[in-house]
Amino acid sequence: MKKNIVLYKTIPADQLKRLQQHFNVTIFDSVNQSNHADFRRALVNAEGIIGASTPITADDLAIATKLKAASTISVGVDQFDVSAMTARGIPLMHTPSVLTETTADTIFTLVLCSARRIIEMAEMVKAGQWTKSIGENHYGWNVSGKTIGILGMGRIGYAVAKRAHAGFGMSVLYYNTYDHPEAESQLNARRCDLDTLLAQSDFVCVVLPLLPSTEKLIGKKELQKMKPSAFLINGSRGKIVDEAALIDALETGVIRGAGLDVFEVEPLPIDSKLLTLPNVVALPHIGSATHETRYAMVECAVDNLIAALNGCLTHNCANPEVSKK
Structure with a gap:
């Protein structure tokens, strides 16, 4: 039966x-x-x-x-x-296992779009506002040669690290509960504590599962430890980041910008302040969304x-x- x-x-x-x-x-x-x-x-x-x-x-x-x-x-x-x-x-x-590479692609897309202001510039062109050569007020920032800090060195974290190291010559830091020998030997990644990662990274990428121990792991204190020139990238779960603290950090220049595929509430409410900030790239949770x-x-x-x-x-x-x- x-x-x-x-x-x-x-x-x-x-x-x-x-x-x-x-x-x-x-x-x-x-x-x-x-x-x-x-x-x-x-x-x-x-x-x-x-x-x-x-x-x-x-x-x-x-x-x-x-x-x-x-x-x-x-x-x-x-x-x-x-x-x-x-x-x-x-x-x-x-x-x-089946979504590792696709999700890593999305996370690194957020890195590139945030640093190079891709979405913002594309919308400017589509709105008919590209009427002369762009000036300094439209410049982005380099990705190659920078330092990426990855919170969570599991399958997806390692796939992001490979893209950063092999494709863009980035230094790789990671925060994890255990060593990742392959990342260290193949990608020259260095495991460190959270404070060190936050202080030294140009891009802080959250690739952690949502657990009681990771909920709101990134809050006001953690954001203040980041470089003012740094970007926060979240491609795992929205509740790992204190969204109110992030909005404040983005509005006040504590960090330069954010690339987000996940949010505390999904779909993202239309009245969210994140949608009003030019230094935010917001995606509709598309990490694994390929056919x-x-x-x-x-x-x-x-x-x-x-x-x-x-x-x-x-x-x-x-x-x-x-x-x-």
């Missing part, structure tokens, strides 16, 4: 067909206020769930008494009550759920301690 699962995101037809070959699938294109009650009713009989962008709370898990596995179409797992899932022995799978990568993420998430519910999951588990229960 096929197991019951709940799919709560639109996915390509061929990947939906794969799920339907293995499971009885209850489908929600997304979860919103109008169908949330139906979604919760579906959880009652679900042995597996797969989707993205919808919080799965302890209350949701409490009614999902038959749940045996969850698969998220993302690398981040902050939408889930991971502690509650682990306590129940429910594996939570994610897609950490190839988003397809690969769905395929990986489907693989993960099939493996977990068949009892043969070997990797991509965000809470691997459940295997010890």
Whole structure:
């Protein structure tokens, strides 16, 4: 007999067909206020769930008494009550490997766009304001040869460091809970404490998971330790940066600018001060948003759920301690 699962995101037809070959699938294109009650009713009989962008709370898990596995179409797992899932022995799978290079591309795009004022200058041209050779008030700043400080030397952090070192001759500093020998031997990266990284970096790139220990890791004190000429780049999770403190730092010249793909509240509210600041590049959380990568993420998430519910999951588990229960 096929197991019951709940799919709560639109996915390509061929990947939906794969799920339907293995499971009885209850489908929600997304979860919103109008169908949330139906979604919760579906959880009652679900042995597996797969989707993205919808919080799965302890209350949701409490009614999902038959749940045996969850698969998220993302690398981040902050939408889930991971502690509650682990306590129940429910594996939570994610897609950490397939989006590494695409996300690193996005982060380094933010570095370049912020320093060279690419978005600002492109909008000037499109608005018909390029009427003579540009002057000093439109100049940007070099990226090559500068120092990049990377908070988090995991897969994506290392991919960003490779681009910085090999492509732009940048010095690489990193802040991490453990040494990364390959980054040090191949990229001449140097591990240091947070204060040193902030003080010495021309670009501070946040590439950390959102955890209780990283929430608002970058606040007023940390921003004040950065160079006035430095840029803050955030391509991980918005809540790692104290947004109010960042806005103040950008308005008062504590730092030169910021490139942001993530925010405390998403979508970014239309009245956010960040949208009024010329020294901010703001993107709509597009880190992994290419056709190839988003397809690969769905395929990986489907693989993960099939493996977990068949009892043969070997990797991509965000809470691997459940295997010890």
